[in-house]
Amino acid sequence: MKITIIGAGNVGSHLALTLHQAGYSILQVYSRQLSKARSLAEQVGAAPIHQLSVVSPESELCLLAVKDDAIGLVAHSLSDFLPQTSLLAHTSGATPSTVLANAWPRWGIFYPLQTLTMGQPADFTQIPLCIDGATPAVQQALQEIAGKISHQVHLVNDEQRATLHLAAVFINNFTNAMLQASHTLTGEAHLPRDILKPLLQATIQKGTRQEPRKVQTGPAIRRDQQTIERHLGQLSNHPELSTVYKAITSYIQTF
Amino acid sequence: MKITIIGAGNVGSHLALTLHQAGYSILQVYSRQLSKARSLAEQVGAAPIHQLSVVSPESELCLLAVKDDAIGLVAHSLSDFLPQTSLLAHTSGATPSTVLANAWPRWGIFYPLQTLTMGQPADFTQIPLCIDGATPAVQQALQEIAGKISHQVHLVNDEQRATLHLAAVFINNFTNAMLQASHTLTGEAHLPRDILKPLLQATIQKGTRQEPRKVQTGPAIRRDQQTIERHLGQLSNHPELSTVYKAITSYIQTF
Numbered sequence: 001m002k003i004t005i006i007g008a009g010n011v012g013s014h015l016a017l018t019l020h021q022a023g024y025s026i027l028q029v030y031s032r033q034l035s036k037a038r039s040l041a042e043q044v045g046a047a048p049i050h051q052l053s054v055v056s057p058e059s060e061l062c063l064l065a066v067k068d069d070a071i072g073l074v075a076h077s078l079s080d081f082l083p084q085t086s087l088l089a090h091t092s093g094a095t096p097s098t099v100l101a102n103a104w105p106r107w108g109i110f111y112p113l114q115t116l117t118m119g120q121p122a123d124f125t126q127i128p129l130c131i132d133g134a135t136p137a138v139q140q141a142l143q144e145i146a147g148k149i150s151h152q153v154h155l156v157n158d159e160q161r162a163t164l165h166l167a168a169v170f171i172n173n174f175t176n177a178m179l180q181a182s183h184t185l186t187g188e189a190h191l192p193r194d195i196l197k198p199l200l201q202a203t204i205q206k207g208t209r210q211e212p213r214k215v216q217t218g219p220a221i222r223r224d225q226q227t228i229e230r231h232l233g234q235l236s237n238h239p240e241l242s243t244v245y246k247a248i249t250s251y252i253q254t255f
Numbered sequence: 256m257k258i259t260i261i262g263a264g265n266v267g268s269h270l271a272l273t274l275h276q277a278g279y280s281i282l283q284v285y286s287r288q289l290s291k292a293r294s295l296a297e298q299v300g301a302a303p304i305h306q307l308s309v310v311s312p313e314s315e316l317c318l319l320a321v322k323d324d325a326i327g328l329v330a331h332s333l334s335d336f337l338p339q340t341s342l343l344a345h346t347s348g349a350t351p352s353t354v355l356a357n358a359w360p361r362w363g364i365f366y367p368l369q370t371l372t373m374g375q376p377a378d379f380t381q382i383p384l385c386i387d388g389a390t391p392a393v394q395q396a397l398q399e400i401a402g403k404i405s406h407q408v409h410l411v412n413d414e415q416r417a418t419l420h421l422a423a424v425f426i427n428n429f430t431n432a433m434l435q436a437s438h439t440l441t442g443e444a445h446l447p448r449d450i451l452k453p454l455l456q457a458t459i460q461k462g463t464r465q466e467p468r469k470v471q472t473g474p475a476i477r478r479d480q481q482t483i484e485r486h487l488g489q490l491s492n493h494p495e496l497s498t499v500y501k502a503i504t505s506y507i508q509t510f
Binding site for chain 2: 068094113114115117126127128152154156159160162163164165166167168169170171172173174175176177178179180181182183185186188189190191192194195196197198199200201202203204206207208211212213215216217218219220221227230231234235240241243244245246247248250251252254255
């Protein structure tokens with residue numbers, strides 16, 4: 001299976017390196033900036049390109065790792081140069097398959113459900129790969145590739161993927177915001193930086209072993225209005241955190 | 256140092272067992288329910304009591320592990336029976352020292368900053384113990400005891416402890432609420448239970464290695480209004496989550 005990677009950013013780089021390591025032949029790496037294409041292509045023995053018109057017709061799979069709002073446009077451009085037999089898959093959690101399906105019959109999805117950092121190697125065996133495809137044959141082809149780099153391959157349709165993307169915002173973006181809130185508050189009180197780390201670790205352990213609502217504690221679930229009022233008083237200099245506090249407290253009280 | 260434990264609930268039990276294991280002599284265990292006092296007292300070689308009037312005058316330290324709103328009352332009752340030399344310390348993150356100081360000159364605070372579960376042994380060496388006391392001598396006495404059971408002993412004043420209690424709500428209660436949100440959403444979409452666990456683990460790793468705001472990602476920080484609107488649309492059946500989403504999004508946009 002010969003693979004061309006469109007996009008040399010965070011996801012494109014990680015996938016190119018991981019697939020190369022797994023023994024796949026990376027034909028070409030595309031980036032609008034030739035220097036970026038070159039830097040990644042060198043690492044995976046591929047040819048760098050910065051024009052979609054020179055994409056190789058030998059590409060059996062084109063992985064589209066470009067920004068969400070560019071996926072449709074790039075797919076349409078590629079459809080002029082790719083042979084009908086090629087697979088065209090995007091790597092986004094946020095973009096529905098229809099954006100590809102409009103441009104290409106043999107569309108697919110190849111979405112790594114993880115926060116990746118450019119230049120920091122990731123252990124793909126532990127990263128869930130969410131796969132979809134136009135036909136069972138396309139799905140199977142992509143599942144096979146995914147299975148070579150990850151132990152966690154899931155067939156996930158558009159609606160499920162949209163839910164995952166939203167749930168990931170709660171798990172990643174919003175949890176990180178909770179960490180920042182705590183970081184700001186403890187910093188202002190001149191408390192040691194890591195004093196809440198053991199509590200965080202216990203929180204994650206408890207909340208992933210069983211349904212989180214079953215281990216919910218604190219003033220919100222106890223409806224301890226006195227403590228809630230005191231906390232809101234402490235947040236008087238942080239109006240945004242005060243709003244967050246109230247919103248999550250109301251949510252917890254629905255448990 | 257002879258210790259009496261007032262309260263045989265979650266915190267009282269953990270402290271009695273841990274201090275006993277560390278070689279301290281637990282004289283008495285008090286609970287309003289004699290059966291609860293007995294059950295814990297048996298495990299630590301102490302005498303069970305269910306009346307404060309029979310607290311032993313040999314108690315050099317009385318640890319008050321009772322509900323927040325009972326601390327003041329119990330302290331006042333005990334002051335009739337304890338000798339002037341005894342230390343009286345409460346174990347709460349939420350109650351200011353003044354509540355004790357009004358009842359007893361040699362007051363102290365002995366606050367384990369962790370979520371404890373009744374019947375589940377906890378490794379106290381990794382639990383931060385927040386100490387305070389009426390005088391440097393009281394502080395030192397409590398720090399010495401704390402140092403025998405934990406590697407993380409911190410002198411923390413009332414204002415700092417109030418901040419810790421609030422920050423712990425963000426780290427524990429609110430993070431757990433984020434886990435529940437994700438659990439609910441993925442459950443409704445019939446997605447595998449653990450599919451977001453690798454993302455959660457990476458989130459915690461990244462967000463504790465450096466200042467969380469520096470690793471913030473997602474539609475909020477990108478001000479990607481189109482994705483935010485789509486997510487809010489997906490939450491139309493979950494009005495409380497929609498409010499949470501908006502509040503945290505606004506907070507993140509202050510980073």
